[in-house]
Amino acid sequence: MTRLADLSIDALTALLAGRGLSLDFGDARARIRSEVAALAPAIQRAYGEFAHDADAAFHDVAVRLRRRGGAERLGGARVELESDADIPFAPFPAGIHLPLLEWGLNYLLAQRLNHRLLVHAGVVELDGRAIVMPALPGTGKSTLTAALVTRGARLLSDEFGIVDLEDARLHPLVRPVSLKNASIDVMSAFASDATFVPRFPGTRKGTVAYLAPDARSYRERRVPAVPGLVLFPRYEPGAQIRVETLSKARAFAKLAVNSFNYEILGPDGFDAVGRLLQASEVYRLSYGSLADAIDAIGELVSRLERHA
Amino acid sequence: MQRFRLRGSGALKLFTFDDEVAAFNPVTWETHLLDASAADVLEALARAPATPESLAPLLSRSRAAEGADAAQLTRALLDQLEAAGLIEAEPVDATR
Amino acid sequence: MTLRMPSKEALPPYVRGLVEVLADPGRSVDLDLATWDGVVRVARSSQLLGTLAARMDAAGLMARCPAPVRNHLRAATMEARFLRHMALLEIELVARALAPRGVPFVLLKGAGYVAADLPMAAGRMLRDVDLLVPRHRLAEVESTLFDAGWRTDERLDAYDQRYYRAWSHQLPPMRRADAPLEVDVHHAILPVTGRIRPDSEALMRDAIPTGRGWKVLDPADRVVHAAVHLFQDSNCTDRLRDVVDIDALCRDLAAREAGFWARLVQRAELHGAMRPVGYAIEFARGWFGTPVGDEFDAAWRRARGRWASGWVIRRAQRSLPPTDFEQGRDRDQLRAARWMFLRSMWLRMPPWLLAYHAAMKVWRGTIARSQRPPGAGNR
Numbered sequence: 001m002t003r004l005a006d007l008s009i010d011a012l013t014a015l016l017a018g019r020g021l022s023l024d025f026g027d028a029r030a031r032i033r034s035e036v037a038a039l040a041p042a043i044q045r046a047y048g049e050f051a052h053d054a055d056a057a058f059h060d061v062a063v064r065l066r067r068r069g070g071a072e073r074l075g076g077a078r079v080e081l082e083s084d085a086d087i088p089f090a091p092f093p094a095g096i097h098l099p100l101l102e103w104g105l106n107y108l109l110a111q112r113l114n115h116r117l118l119v120h121a122g123v124v125e126l127d128g129r130a131i132v133m134p135a136l137p138g139t140g141k142s143t144l145t146a147a148l149v150t151r152g153a154r155l156l157s158d159e160f161g162i163v164d165l166e167d168a169r170l171h172p173l174v175r176p177v178s179l180k181n182a183s184i185d186v187m188s189a190f191a192s193d194a195t196f197v198p199r200f201p202g203t204r205k206g207t208v209a210y211l212a213p214d215a216r217s218y219r220e221r222r223v224p225a226v227p228g229l230v231l232f233p234r235y236e237p238g239a240q241i242r243v244e245t246l247s248k249a250r251a252f253a254k255l256a257v258n259s260f261n262y263e264i265l266g267p268d269g270f271d272a273v274g275r276l277l278q279a280s281e282v283y284r285l286s287y288g289s290l291a292d293a294i295d296a297i298g299e300l301v302s303r304l305e306r307h308a
Numbered sequence: 309m310q311r312f313r314l315r316g317s318g319a320l321k322l323f324t325f326d327d328e329v330a331a332f333n334p335v336t337w338e339t340h341l342l343d344a345s346a347a348d349v350l351e352a353l354a355r356a357p358a359t360p361e362s363l364a365p366l367l368s369r370s371r372a373a374e375g376a377d378a379a380q381l382t383r384a385l386l387d388q389l390e391a392a393g394l395i396e397a398e399p400v401d402a403t404r
Numbered sequence: 405m406t407l408r409m410p411s412k413e414a415l416p417p418y419v420r421g422l423v424e425v426l427a428d429p430g431r432s433v434d435l436d437l438a439t440w441d442g443v444v445r446v447a448r449s450s451q452l453l454g455t456l457a458a459r460m461d462a463a464g465l466m467a468r469c470p471a472p473v474r475n476h477l478r479a480a481t482m483e484a485r486f487l488r489h490m491a492l493l494e495i496e497l498v499a500r501a502l503a504p505r506g507v508p509f510v511l512l513k514g515a516g517y518v519a520a521d522l523p524m525a526a527g528r529m530l531r532d533v534d535l536l537v538p539r540h541r542l543a544e545v546e547s548t549l550f551d552a553g554w555r556t557d558e559r560l561d562a563y564d565q566r567y568y569r570a571w572s573h574q575l576p577p578m579r580r581a582d583a584p585l586e587v588d589v590h591h592a593i594l595p596v597t598g599r600i601r602p603d604s605e606a607l608m609r610d611a612i613p614t615g616r617g618w619k620v621l622d623p624a625d626r627v628v629h630a631a632v633h634l635f636q637d638s639n640c641t642d643r644l645r646d647v648v649d650i651d652a653l654c655r656d657l658a659a660r661e662a663g664f665w666a667r668l669v670q671r672a673e674l675h676g677a678m679r680p681v682g683y684a685i686e687f688a689r690g691w692f693g694t695p696v697g698d699e700f701d702a703a704w705r706r707a708r709g710r711w712a713s714g715w716v717i718r719r720a721q722r723s724l725p726p727t728d729f730e731q732g733r734d735r736d737q738l739r740a741a742r743w744m745f746l747r748s749m750w751l752r753m754p755p756w757l758l759a760y761h762a763a764m765k766v767w768r769g770t771i772a773r774s775q776r777p778p779g780a781g782n783r
Contacts, residue, residue, distance in 0.1 A: 029472070057437035057441060058437040058438070058440055058441045058470070058473065059441060060476070062729075084449050084729050085727065112476065114482040115475045264486045
C-alpha cells in the first residue's frame with residue numbers, strides 16, 4: 001500500500017475523482033471522493049503518512065466533495081460535502097475544501113460511533129498511558145495536543161476521546177490536528193520541522209491550519225491506550241506552571257457535559273466515565289508556555305503507578 | 309410513619325470518589341453529583357424503604373452535620389433527593 | 405391482463421440486500437464486506453439500522469457478523485434504546501398532564517408500538533411521540549401541555565402555524581425544554597383537506613385502553629394507519645420502513661388473532677382506505693413475502709381498478725425504495741419520486757391550495773438559501 005506522500009498529484013486527484021480514497025484512522029475508516037481537484041495537494045500534506053487501502057470494502061463513513069455553482073471562477077465557486085444524500089452544511093467557498101472535509105468527518109463520525117463513549121477532548125499517549133484533555137474553552141487543547149505530539153507523544157485524536165465501553169481504554173482516531181489563528185504561529189515557532197498544511201483564511205472559525213500526523217502515530221492507530229491522566233489545562237499568557245488536583249466527582253461532571261453522546265448511552269456512558277476516572281489521575285494545569293506544560297505533563301505521567 | 313423508597317425498579321448506579329458521589333437515575337437517565345451522606349442514604353433505600361428517623365444516623369458522616377439538628381438535616385436531604393427525582397414517598401397504605 | 409406485482413428483484417441491489425436480511429437474518433452470514441457496506445448505509449438512511457440490529461440479535465447472529473459491521477449495529481442499538489427510554493418517559497409525562505382533564509389519547513405509530521411492547525418495536529428509531537385526541541378537545545390539549553411546560557418551536561412563522569392548524573391534521577410539534585423527543589398532537593391521521601378521510605371517531609372509539617393512562621389503536625387500525633402513511637406522506641426516506649412495519653404488524657397480528665384479515669378488510673372499508681391498504685400489502689408481500697389471508701385478497705381484488713393499479717404499482721416500485729447511493733442519482737427514480745410527492749400533496753390538498761403551497765415553498769426556499777451562513781446545518 002502506498003503512502004499518500006509518495007503518490008503523484010495526478011494519481012491522487014484521479015483516485016479522489018473516481019472510486020475514492022480509502023483512509024484508515026484507526027477506530028474508523030473513511031472513503032473520500034472529491035470533484036474539487038484542489039483538495040488533492042492539501043489532503044496529501046495533511047494525510048501524507050497514511051496509505052490508501054485499495055482493497056478496503058467496508059467504510060464507516062463515505063463522503064464526497066462536490067462543486068457547486070459551475071466553474072471555479074474567482075470568488076464565485078463553492079464546495080459542499082455530501083454523505084449518503086445528506087448535506088450537513090451549507091456550501092463553503094471552494095478554497096476552504098480541507099476544513100470542510102475535516103469538519104464534515106467530525107460531524108458524521110460524532111453521530112455514528114455510539115458503540116463508544118465520545119468525549120470532546122484531545123488525547124495523546126505517553127509512556128503507555130493516555131492523557132485525556134477535555135476541550136473546554138480557553139484550554140488551548142489543540143495547541144497542547146500538537147505540542148505534545150511534536151515532542152514525541154503518540155497522537156490518538158485532537159477532537160475525540162474515544163472511550164471503550166467495556167474497559168475504558170482510549171481508541172485512536174488519527175487525523176490532522178487543527179490549529180486556529182494565533183496558535184498556528186505559536187506551533188510553527190515551537191516545532192519548525194513539523195508538517196503543516198497551508199493556512200485556510202476566512203473560515204467561520206478564522207484562519208485554520210493542520211498539523212499532519214506523524215508516521216508512528218499512524219502506524220499505531222489500532223493500538224488503544226490505557227487510561228493515565230485526565231487533564232484540564234488552562235492557558236494563561238505569562239503564567240507560571242501550576243498543577244492542582246481536581247475532585248474526580250467534578251471531573252465526572254466536566255467529562256459528561258463535554259461528551260458528544262453521554263446522554264444517548266445512558267447507564268453505559270455513566271459506567272464508562274466512572275471507569276475512566278477510577279483508572280486515571282485528575283489534574284488542573286495552568287501554563288503560560290508550552291515547554292513548561294510538556295515538562296509538567298511528563299512529570300505527572302512518570303509518577304503514575306506502573307501499569308502491569 | 310412516612311417511608312421513602314428509591315424511584316423505579318431499575319438499579320441505582322453510583323461511583324464513589326472520596327467524599328463525593330456520581331449517581332445515575334435509572335428512571336430519568338439523569339446523572340447527579342451528591343455528597344457521601346446522600347449516597348449512604350440512597351444505598352440504604354436501595355436495600356429497603358426507610359423512615360427519615362432511621363436514616364438520620366447516616367448523616368453523621370457529613371461535615372455539615374456538626375452541631376446541626378440531625379432530623380432537620382435528614383428532612384432537607386430527603387427533600388432534595390425527592391426533588392432530584394431519585395426517591396419518592398411510599399404511597400400510604402389505606403389498610404394500615 | 406395480469407397485474408405485475410411488486411417484486412424485490414426490481415429493487416436496487418443494496419436495498420434488496422437489506423430487505424432480504426431483514427426478512428431472513430440468517431442470510432447475513434453470506435454477505436461480504438462490500439455488500440454490508442451498502443446495506444448498512446441504506447439501513448441507516450432509512451431509519452432501519454436499529455431494526456436490523458434487533459433482528460440479527462434475536463437470531464443470535466451478532467457475533468457472526470464482521471466486527472466493523474457489528475460496531476454500527478451496536479451503535480444503532482444504543483441509539484434506539486435511548487429513544488425508547490425517552491419516549492416512554494415522555495408518554496408518562498403527557499399522561500400525567502392530561503389525566504386530570506380526562507382527555508383520552510391514543511398513541512400512534514412508533515410510540516404506540518413501543519408502548520405496547522410489540523416485538524416489531526425492537527430497535528426502532530423513534531423521532532417523536534404521536535398522539536391522537538378528539539378534535540373538539542384539541543385546544544384544551546394544547547393549553548394543558550403548554551401549562552405543563554411543552555412549547556411549540558418559536559421559529560415557526562405564521563404561514564407554518566396556519567398550515568398546521570388549518571390545513572393539516574395536527575398541532576405544530578411541541579417540546580419540553582431539553583427533551584430529545586417532540587410530541588405531535590393529531591386529531592386525525594390524514595389531513596382534513598385530503599380526499600381519503602379515515603374515521604377519527606372510530607379510531608378513538610375502538611382504541612384499546614392499556615390501564616396506564618393511554619390507549620393504543622385497534623390492531624387492524626394500526627395497519628390502516630401505516631398504509632395511509634406510506635402512500636400519503638411526502639417524506640421519502642420513511643417509506644421502506646413503513647413497508648417493514650406493515651409486514652411485521654401483519655405477521656404478528658395474524659399469528660395472534662384468527663380473523664385478523666377479515667377485520668382488516670372491515671376497518672379498511674370503514675375508513676375508505678381500501679386502496680392504500682391494498683397497495684401497501686402488495687408491497688409487503690412482494691418484498692417481504694408477507695402471508696396474506698384469502699379474505700383480504702378477495703376484497704382487494706374487488707376494490708382495485710385494474711389499469712390504474714398497475715400504473716400506481718409501477719410508479720411506486722420506482723419511487724418507494726430508497727436509493728442505494730452507489731448508483732448515483734437515478735433519474736427515473738427522481739422523476740417517480742417527484743410524482744409520488746405531488747400525488748401525496750394532491751391527496752392532501754385541493755389543487756388550488758396545492759398551487760399556493762408550492763409557490764410559497766419555492767419562495768421561502770429561495771430566501772432561506774440566500775440567508776443561510778456557511779457551516780450552519782440545514783436540517
